[in-house]
Amino acid sequence: MKVLHIDASPRTVRSVTRKLSAVFIQNLRLKVPGLHVTHRDVGHHPPPFISDAWVGAAFAPADHDDPSMKGVLHHSDALTAELLACDTLLIATPMHNFSIPACLKAWIDQVVRTDMTFKLKRNNSN
Numbered sequence: 001m002k003v004l005h006i007d008a009s010p011r012t013v014r015s016v017t018r019k020l021s022a023v024f025i026q027n028l029r030l031k032v033p034g035l036h037v038t039h040r041d042v043g044h045h046p047p048p049f050i051s052d053a054w055v056g057a058a059f060a061p062a063d064h065d066d067p068s069m070k071g072v073l074h075h076s077d078a079l080t081a082e083l084l085a086c087d088t089l090l091i092a093t094p095m096h097n098f099s100i101p102a103c104l105k106a107w108i109d110q111v112v113r114t115d116m117t118f119k120l121k122r123n124n125s126n
């Protein structure tokens with residue numbers, strides 16, 4: 001089993017969700033021999049927000065070769081590869097002001113990639 005463990009709290013030693021996810025992983029290790037865990041700490045190291053250049057690069061046709069777009073998806077490619085390499089996702093997050101923390105939303109925006117983590121279903125009926 002390959003787990004991607006995400007912590008999204010900005011807090012450190014007093015964080016309830018970090019304690020919970022650590023205990024969860026600790027117990028899982030006892031049950032699953034050879035467990036492989038990748039830890040991604042978006043609470044302490046938030047991914048960048050997507051930008052105009054990011055959207056342009058992410059939605060450019062595959063054969064579109066624009067040097068100015070080179071490197072724009074660097075973070076996104078790395079985070080997406082990390083997500084695709086796992087078979088189990090553990091997200092430990094507080095709720096902040098009736099929603100998820102901005103750092104976790106930034107991570108989601110970086111990993112939602114067409115034909116990589118989701119596919120658009122085309123409707124050919126009209």
Ligand SMILES: Cc1cc2nc3c(=O)[nH]c(=O)nc-3n(C[C@H](O)[C@H](O)[C@H](O)COP(=O)(O)O)c2cc1C
Pocket residue numbers: 009010011014015016017018093094095096097098099
């Ligand atoms: C800025 C802030 C906003 C919060 N907003 C909410 C909220 O809208 N709803 C809720 O149920 N809890 C809210 N909480 C409480 C946290 O979600 C809760 O204490 C959580 O366990 C904190 O996790 P952590 O200790 O890992 O940071 C908020 C806490 C903070 C610091």
